[in-house]
Amino acid sequence: MRDFSQIKVLAFDIFGTVVDWHSSIVQEIEIMNLAIDANQFALDWRVGYRPAMDKVLAGELPWTSIDDLHRMILDSLLIQYKIDRLSEAQIIHLNHVWHRLVPWQDSVKALEQLKEKYIICTLSNGNIRLLVDMARHAKLPWDYIFSAENFRAYKPSPKTYLGVAELLNIRPEQVMMVAAHHSDLEAARECGLHTAYIKRPLEFGSSRIKDVSPCVDNDLHATDLLDLVRLLDNSF
Amino acid sequence: MRDFSQIKVLAFDIFGTVVDWHSSIVQEIEIMNLAIDANQFALDWRVGYRPAMDKVLAGELPWTSIDDLHRMILDSLLIQYKIDRLSEAQIIHLNHVWHRLVPWQDSVKALEQLKEKYIICTLSNGNIRLLVDMARHAKLPWDYIFSAENFRAYKPSPKTYLGVAELLNIRPEQVMMVAAHHSDLEAARECGLHTAYIKRPLEFGSSRIKDVSPCVDNDLHATDLLDLVRLLDNSF
Numbered sequence: 001m002r003d004f005s006q007i008k009v010l011a012f013d014i015f016g017t018v019v020d021w022h023s024s025i026v027q028e029i030e031i032m033n034l035a036i037d038a039n040q041f042a043l044d045w046r047v048g049y050r051p052a053m054d055k056v057l058a059g060e061l062p063w064t065s066i067d068d069l070h071r072m073i074l075d076s077l078l079i080q081y082k083i084d085r086l087s088e089a090q091i092i093h094l095n096h097v098w099h100r101l102v103p104w105q106d107s108v109k110a111l112e113q114l115k116e117k118y119i120i121c122t123l124s125n126g127n128i129r130l131l132v133d134m135a136r137h138a139k140l141p142w143d144y145i146f147s148a149e150n151f152r153a154y155k156p157s158p159k160t161y162l163g164v165a166e167l168l169n170i171r172p173e174q175v176m177m178v179a180a181h182h183s184d185l186e187a188a189r190e191c192g193l194h195t196a197y198i199k200r201p202l203e204f205g206s207s208r209i210k211d212v213s214p215c216v217d218n219d220l221h222a223t224d225l226l227d228l229v230r231l232l233d234n235s236f
Numbered sequence: 237m238r239d240f241s242q243i244k245v246l247a248f249d250i251f252g253t254v255v256d257w258h259s260s261i262v263q264e265i266e267i268m269n270l271a272i273d274a275n276q277f278a279l280d281w282r283v284g285y286r287p288a289m290d291k292v293l294a295g296e297l298p299w300t301s302i303d304d305l306h307r308m309i310l311d312s313l314l315i316q317y318k319i320d321r322l323s324e325a326q327i328i329h330l331n332h333v334w335h336r337l338v339p340w341q342d343s344v345k346a347l348e349q350l351k352e353k354y355i356i357c358t359l360s361n362g363n364i365r366l367l368v369d370m371a372r373h374a375k376l377p378w379d380y381i382f383s384a385e386n387f388r389a390y391k392p393s394p395k396t397y398l399g400v401a402e403l404l405n406i407r408p409e410q411v412m413m414v415a416a417h418h419s420d421l422e423a424a425r426e427c428g429l430h431t432a433y434i435k436r437p438l439e440f441g442s443s444r445i446k447d448v449s450p451c452v453d454n455d456l457h458a459t460d461l462l463d464l465v466r467l468l469d470n471s472f
């Protein structure tokens with residue numbers, strides 16, 4: 001059994017890992033009665049996210065917050081889906097749906113338990129205001145909120161993972177990155193962090209079940225965040 | 237009556253404003269039975285703080301965290317007070333007393349109330365880890381923790397006050413700086429922030445009552461943080 005007694009900080013990916021972006025967006029779109037495929041719209045919005053961040057990482061775009069990247073993608077989707085009856089205020093409100101994402105059922109309870117033993121923080125590509133609004137809305141009890149905005153670099157840049165350790169004044173191996181995405185964990189591991197994978201087979205909704213096979217390089221492979229509590233408790 | 241309806245964020249100074257550094261340090265020193273004047277030791281430790289930060293602001297020292305500045309001052313005080321029986325582990329523990337400062341009696345209750353209506357954050361010269369540990373220890377319910385470390389500049393640098401507005405994506409006048417020190421509020425005001433002064437006559441202990449006379453340039457002048465709640469409620 002591995003010994004995780006040196007771990008002091010748990011750093012959480014947010015979109016898909018702690019909050020259920022897909023169903024939150026589907027629900028808000030359905031309420032708006034836009035007569036479009038809400039499931040597909042949510043998937044299309046999300047799929048534009050990585051290429052947009054990659055443009056920033058590659059220097060093709062100057063530093064741009066996720067709020068602004070989400071808006072760029074949304075503007076093109078409104079054209080693609082032929083949605084022309086929304087006012088500017090309604091579009092701004094819709095774009096801020098990412099501030100109002102709903103946590104997975106296990107998230108808040110597990111975070112409260114983990115906080116008793118660890119410093120719990122976010123490490124998300126979401127901008128600070130988005131993460132602050134989300135924490136208030138969803139009652140996520142973070143000790144600290146780290147955003148790509150703090151480092152002006154998006155994950156998987158090493159600046160983000162190493163920045164968490166530096167600003168919390170601990171060694172990288174004292175941090176465990178928690179995420180539902182192997183690519184995030186792989187980049188964290190290369191920086192010396194421990195890693196825990198969280199299975200979220202419904203991240204993209206029930207129409208597109210996600211492969212949640214384990215990767216042997218991760219330290220832990222948990223069904224959800226309450227399972228992570230159990231796995232960490234059993235590791236001593 | 238002034239209208240503060242545009243204010244969305246309250247940014248709090250910490251040492252002296254939210255927590256009582258003087259009595260916290262006096263108490264820990266007294267428990268250590270060092271046979272020294274604990275009151276004077278606490279005052280001497282604190283008085284070394286501003287000159288040390290000014291050296292960083294002037295570029296005479298590279299960026300140095302408050303933990304490290306506190307340690308530099310502590311090391312010289314240990315010589316001055318002829319304290320030579322402490323182990324390195326004990327000195328590290330003593331230096332971290334700043335992570336364990338106790339809030340003023342009104343602070344936690346008032347912050348919980350203010351959080352219902354405003355985004356509440358720190359804006360402190362304390363380093364991030366110090367502020368995170370303090371929030372956990374004292375149960376301070378921050379929405380966000382801003383430290384000089386985020387901006388690599390100490391207050392009263394404009395980078396700090398303007399940085400809060402920029403990273404929360406709002407205008408400076410939507411932020412109210414809350415502090416027990418007129419110099420902090422003056423610098424905030426020059427950056428366009430609103431300002432609230434909190435009277436803390438016992439900041440330096442009962443041997444040196446602080447002058448808490450109002451400055452007319454501040455928007456509010458409160459007896460404590462619960463009084464701030466009342467003044468803000470009455471401002472609409």
